[in-house]
Amino acid sequence: MNFDKSCPVPIPPLLNDPEIELYTDEPVFDPDIHLSMTEPDFIVLRDGFQHVPKAPQLCQPVAANGDSQLAYTGPFRLLSDEGYRVLRMILEREMAHRQCDDRHPAMIRLSGYRSKWIQDFNRCPRILEHLSNLTGDIRLLPTTLQSSYSHVNIGYAGGPNIDSYHCDSVPYVLILLACDMTNTVGGELQLIERDPKDALNLIEQYKGQVPNEYIRTIDYLGQNSCVFMQGSRIVHRVKGIHSCTEPRITVVNSYMSTNPFAAESTRYDTFRHEKPAALEYTLHKTWRANAKILDLAVGGHGWPTNDQVIERLSMAIDELSQCRDILTNTTSDKIGYYDEKKQKMAYYDTPAVALKDTEN
Template identity: 30%
Template sequence: MIDAPALHLPFEKLETDVAWDPERHIEITPPEQVVLLEEWGPEAAGPTALSPVAITGPFRFLSDEGAESLRAICTKLEGYATGMERIPKKLRGSIYRSAFLRGMAFDPTILAFLSELAQVRLEPHPVQHHAVHINYAPDDLSLNVDQWHHDAVAFDYVLFASDPRGMQGGRFEYYAGPVEEGRHLLLAGEQLPPEKVRSPEFPAAGWAVLQQGHRVLHRACKLEERHPRITVVNSFWAPVPGVDDPTDLPTMLKIDGREIALTEWSRFQARVAAHRLEHFAATRTDFSRPLPELQADLRQIAAALAEAADAFDRDEEGSLIDYGAGS
């Protein structure tokens, strides 16, 4: 078991877990396509994009043995799944329960491959509840697996742990246009233009797409008949100097609860501050800069940490990014 004081009880680790072995579990097949944000128009990147990439076509990084181990582990973990309004059946914090999932999330070979696809350096997300989030098929077939939304993380992959072949419905869809444009249509009760809604074809279990999740509007549709649909969403941090990361506290408060959220938030903010200080020390501390500028930079970093600490004093419920089921 992993001691987790913030939960008032330990995470129970799987008794029949599998040790992560990159020699046996990794097999990389690159995507045939990488879609750039500029292909969706000049507004698609916005001021917050961390790279030019929007989303890739399907790719593979798990061997057959790796994919089968992932499916088996996710199936065993389903008993811990819970639901909420936007996501009827999901599991968070999976890497605290499985060494295989932790190894997959932190593997340097996979990270290097994904960073090349993303065109920016990706790191395991400091909010480890964002690592290996698992979505399961809802018990109620009238519900989407997940509603239209954009993510509160820089990049993530959507990986089919189950075999999508023969599945009726349950498709992963994304809007091929600016997030703000699609959000405006959905919030106005309008239909997204069908020609702008895309759905990748996943050949089998173990295949994934990588997306710059905060700049891609997407959903997972409802199933038309029962199918053991399981997808893994693994999130990443892309520390780019001068660009704020989209990770937010309200999402974590709502989905994970106050004690988990603030623990994870403190780790994330510590990593962000450390990165900013390292960048400041390496690039901003030459003798040509006036002292007031140095002081202002340091105070800005300190103010962000103070704001993060102040969140502990606020009693906030949080909220999820949710633009509804669509049509």
């Protein structure tokens, strides 16, 4: 019994941390004002990483595991000039919340708890529809991990890689360039066009210095342009900056399939040191469990047999049991990243720390 795409799937709820106040001096997100969406000239498929001129249309419905053909897109625009101006205004204020960890020399998290504009930007139905069309066959929702709404990566001249080789801990990501890189040397987003296991083997074989013949460098259209990719299925990194006239800033929005039977690509371990992580991940697994039963109840299926009802109930129980086991460290969903200094895979063993204003 395949997932019925016409089944109404609830959008994950917004959380309110009583210790974090929403900004009150920002405009209301208005898609008529803040969006000016364009199409990429091409997309790249996971099968052989072949380039095609537009999103593929499948002759068969989505597979039960919810896989998409999409690897990544060419660059395109999402925000209007005014939307980009508002985003930059919010980012300037968010710089007070910069932090770093062993993987990221500078980043910003939890913007989705401080900004209503950021919340609406990540949850905008028009954007969801636009990005869904780019997958060719997958309907998308914002990630259940609100702390990952508009995650920000920041790179400064002379620093290490802005991000290490890794696969994302959320299924799909939209990466928006929020700076002018005209005079920047370095800072390239690079992908390895291989199955993740093969890509990691290459990284280990060459001790992080993978030859250019295996690497695809992603070009943007300049500031306020973006690319969309199935980041959980592609190993990628962002190189360090040799010189620049302003910091390299990217804003990363995260998405997932409405199909609760899609292979699980949302990870707890990557974010486990953050205060919201346990509740957000529990809501995620609860969402998957609920959506699996909801599909049986209101999808376009015939009346289910007792065995089918029990099967869905078992699926829901499995989701919640896995959540409990991960939260209690009985099992783990860690995927880690490649630490070029140590020349081996590393994991998120220590929490992020705040960056001081003098630290670039």
